[in-house]
Amino acid sequence: MPDPVTVLVVDDEPSICDIVQKILEPKGYRVRVARHGLEALKVLAAETINCVVADLVMPNMDGITLAMKLHESYPNLPTVLISGQVDVKAASIQALAPLLNSETSCLLKKPFDSADLLDAVQRALSRARP
Amino acid sequence: METILVLCAGGLISGESALLLLSMTYPSTAPWSTTKNVTLALTDICLGPLLAGLALFGGSHALGWLFCGAAGVLLVTHSIREVEYLAGSGKRFAMNVGLFVFNNVRICLLAASLGAFFGLLS
Numbered sequence: 001m002p003d004p005v006t007v008l009v010v011d012d013e014p015s016i017c018d019i020v021q022k023i024l025e026p027k028g029y030r031v032r033v034a035r036h037g038l039e040a041l042k043v044l045a046a047e048t049i050n051c052v053v054a055d056l057v058m059p060n061m062d063g064i065t066l067a068m069k070l071h072e073s074y075p076n077l078p079t080v081l082i083s084g085q086v087d088v089k090a091a092s093i094q095a096l097a098p099l100l101n102s103e104t105s106c107l108l109k110k111p112f113d114s115a116d117l118l119d120a121v122q123r124a125l126s127r128a129r130p
Numbered sequence: 131m132e133t134i135l136v137l138c139a140g141g142l143i144s145g146e147s148a149l150l151l152l153s154m155t156y157p158s159t160a161p162w163s164t165t166k167n168v169t170l171a172l173t174d175i176c177l178g179p180l181l182a183g184l185a186l187f188g189g190s191h192a193l194g195w196l197f198c199g200a201a202g203v204l205l206v207t208h209s210i211r212e213v214e215y216l217a218g219s220g221k222r223f224a225m226n227v228g229l230f231v232f233n234n235v236r237i238c239l240l241a242a243s244l245g246a247f248f249g250l251l252s
Binding site for chain 1: 157158159160161162163164165219220221
């Protein structure tokens with residue numbers, strides 16, 4: 001039996017982590033949670049993660065910085081960035097453009113439903129594993 | 131005059147926050163729906179009517195200081211929203227200009243209510 005796909009959810013808002021976990025786990029994904037970018041990097045260094053779902057606005061290390069670090073250190077790691085309407089400023093969009101143009105990253109706008117999230121994760125994973 | 135001022139402040143504070151809580155927390159993945167924002171809204175919903183009630187029925191000295199404390203807490207929580215908006219925080223309570231302007235109106239009403247309590251407007 002193959003190992004389940006492990007998704008790292010990075011968000012400082014516990015309710016969003018719970019929702020993502022409740023959507024992904026019944027579909028067979030294994031979910032790990034980190035509260036901010038720095039914690040996410042520690043988890044990534046310690047465990048095998050197949051996909052990252054990260055919020056853009058977080059304390060300590062925000063999602064944009066995390067995404068850039070992931071792009072440098074784990075270029076093939078599928079990443080889904082979650083954003084609220086006011087999260088993404090013009091400067092941030094410019095900073096994110098090279099990441100979002102890459103094969104493995106995509107942006108998921110809040111509010112999202114379970115189908116949106118599952119679709120984004122599956123798309124990111126399929127791009128990374130053609 | 132003082133009672134009307136406080137009734138306006140209390141009504142506006144609790145009414146707007148109740149509307150926000152009803153309209154902005156669905157679905158649960160909505161960008162406004164964070165623990166901090168919901169807590170701030172619930173603070174308004176609890177303390178707004180308390181202010182109004184104290185203005186109408188609270189005559190004693192002790193209740194006056196309770197009024198002062200509630201208004202002070204609300205001033206602090208509204209100032210937090212002000213700073214969040216001006217700092218461009220991503221998960222801010224006042225998500226748009228309208229809510230920011232409304233926040234300023236509420237701060238003015240609260241400050242005027244406190245001023246009236248201390249007799250500065252008389």
